[in-house]
Amino acid sequence: MDGISGRHAVVTGGGSGIGLAIAAALTRAGARVTVMGRREAPLRAAVAAGSAAGFEIADVTAEGAFPAALARCGHPAILVNAAGAAESAPFLKTGDEIWERMLRVNLLGAASATRAALPAMLEARWGRVVNIASTAALRGYPYVTAYAAAKHGLLGLTRALALEVASKGVTVNAVCPGFTETDIVAESVARITAKTGRSEAEARAELAKHNPQGRLVQPDEVAATVLFLCGNAAGAVNGRAIAVDGGEVP
Incomplete structure (x- = not known):
C-alpha cells in the first residue's frame, strides 16, 4: 500500500484484539511490523501467525521500557498506540489507584511511546501516529469516569500534537471505536x-x-481505518478523531 510498504511500524498492545488486527493489516500492506506488549505468549503467537515480523516485550507504563525496546528493534515510521485497559466502578468508589492505572495505560503510556518515536519521524520528515481512543473520548458513559477521562485526554494529546507537527511531514490522529x-x-x-x-x-x-x-464493531473494521490513516492518501488528515461505531456518536 502506498506509503506503508517497506516502512517499520510499531503497534503497542499488538498481541490481541484491535492491536493484533492492526498489526496484521499493516503486515498485509507491506510494513515490517513489531508488536509490543507485556505478555510474551500472544506476541510470539502473532509473529508465528504472520501478523508481525517481530515482537518486543515492553510495558509502555514502565519508565524507560519503550525507548529500550526501540533501541532493540529500531525506530518506527508508523506508531500505533493500541495498548489500553478499562476498569469500571461508580464514581464514588473510583479511588486514586484506579485513576492512576487508567491514566497511566490509556494516556501517559501513549504519550511516552510517542515521545520516544517522534524524533526519528521528524528527522525523516514523514511519520504516522495513530492513537486508539474510544467513543469514550467523544462522549460519557456511566461507571467508567476514569477510563473516559483518560481517553478524553488521549484525544486532547492527539489534537495538540497534530498542530505541533503539522508542517513537518508527520500526522497524528485518533480512531475511536465503539x-x-x-x-x-x-x-x-x-x-x-x-x-x-x-x-x-x-x-x-x-x-x-x-x-x-x-x-x-469488529477489530478488522478498526484496523481498516488505521490502515487508511497510515497511507499517503491520508496525508491531509491530521488531528482528527474518527469514530468507528455504526453511527453512535453524531
Whole structure:
C-alpha cells in the first residue's frame, strides 16, 4: 500500500484484539511490523501467525521500557498506540489507584511511546501516529469516569500534537471505536452477568444496543481505518478523531 510498504511500524498492545488486527493489516500492506506488549505468549503467537515480523516485550507504563525496546528493534515510521485497559466502578468508589492505572495505560503510556518515536519521524520528515481512543473520548458513559477521562485526554494529546507537527511531514490522529469484539468487551460482559444475573447473550445485547447497527464493531473494521490513516492518501488528515461505531456518536 502506498506509503506503508517497506516502512517499520510499531503497534503497542499488538498481541490481541484491535492491536493484533492492526498489526496484521499493516503486515498485509507491506510494513515490517513489531508488536509490543507485556505478555510474551500472544506476541510470539502473532509473529508465528504472520501478523508481525517481530515482537518486543515492553510495558509502555514502565519508565524507560519503550525507548529500550526501540533501541532493540529500531525506530518506527508508523506508531500505533493500541495498548489500553478499562476498569469500571461508580464514581464514588473510583479511588486514586484506579485513576492512576487508567491514566497511566490509556494516556501517559501513549504519550511516552510517542515521545520516544517522534524524533526519528521528524528527522525523516514523514511519520504516522495513530492513537486508539474510544467513543469514550467523544462522549460519557456511566461507571467508567476514569477510563473516559483518560481517553478524553488521549484525544486532547492527539489534537495538540497534530498542530505541533503539522508542517513537518508527520500526522497524528485518533480512531475511536465503539464497543468492539475484544477481550475488554468480554470482561465487560462477564461483569454485567455477575452483577445483574443476565445471560451472556443479554449482556452482549446491552453493549451492542449503543451501536445503531445493533452489533459489536469488529477489530478488522478498526484496523481498516488505521490502515487508511497510515497511507499517503491520508496525508491531509491530521488531528482528527474518527469514530468507528455504526453511527453512535453524531
